[in-house]
Amino acid sequence: MKNFGLLLLGIILGALAMYFYCCNDVSTTESGPPTVVAPKGIIKAKQAMVxxxxxxxxxxxINDSLYRKSTDGGDNRSSWWAIEDIQNFINHAENQAGELGYTMDGLRIYLGAYPKVDGQEGLTTMFIVPTGKSNKSNGSMFPMLQGGSGDIQGADGLNIGHQGFPPGANYPQ
Structure with a gap:
């Protein structure tokens, strides 16, 4: 009976310790706003202008080339997406990446151009695609030496950003 009592006490103490270790909400014990960490690659506005x-x-x-004449203000220099559209795209891309057997870890932005329609050259566009690693092992003994993530094959991209005003306007707009 003495051993059973010690066992029961150990289980209760262990459960309490696990509760406080695993289930303690850190946000309620911290004071003040959460710490904001700037991502790698941040540049100042002056560098963006350069x-x-x-x-x-x-x-x-591009604009002066013979095959790129445009009467509507020139070719695009920028694209704009709403924060909600970007967040929805990230959620969609993460879900799709999982379905395709990948773990999404980033985004890549490409320059593209719309095809020629009725003899009129298409304008430049930018689109975003998800990048990630396949969930299948590729047998490397040194996975950290394999390089950056590739585009997730078969995943949807995000296009239809809004052009600048006018399309050829410089930074900042």
Whole structure:
């Protein structure tokens, strides 16, 4: 009976310890707002302007080329998506990645162009695709040396961002 009492006491103490260890809501014990960590790659607005201006020559070549004449203000230089659309796309892409056997770990933005319609060249667009790693093992002894994530094959992308005003406007708009 003495051993049974100690066993029961051990179970109760263990359950209490696990409750406080696993189920303690950290957000209720912290004071103040959560810490915001800036992601890698953050640039200042001044650097964004430098990058945008450095693209001017390429944009001019595209707009001035014989096959790219446009009467509606030139080719696009930017795309805009609502935060809600981006969040919904991330949720959709993570779900689809799981269905396709991947673990999504990022997004890649591509430059593209709409096809020629009625002899009029299509304008530049930007679209976003999810990237990730296959959930299947590929047998490497050094998985961290395999490089960055690739595009998730067969996954949907996000397009139909809104162009700048006018389409060829520089940063900031």
């Amino acid at each position: 990058l945008d201006r450095a693209y001017d020559i390429k944009h001019r070549i």
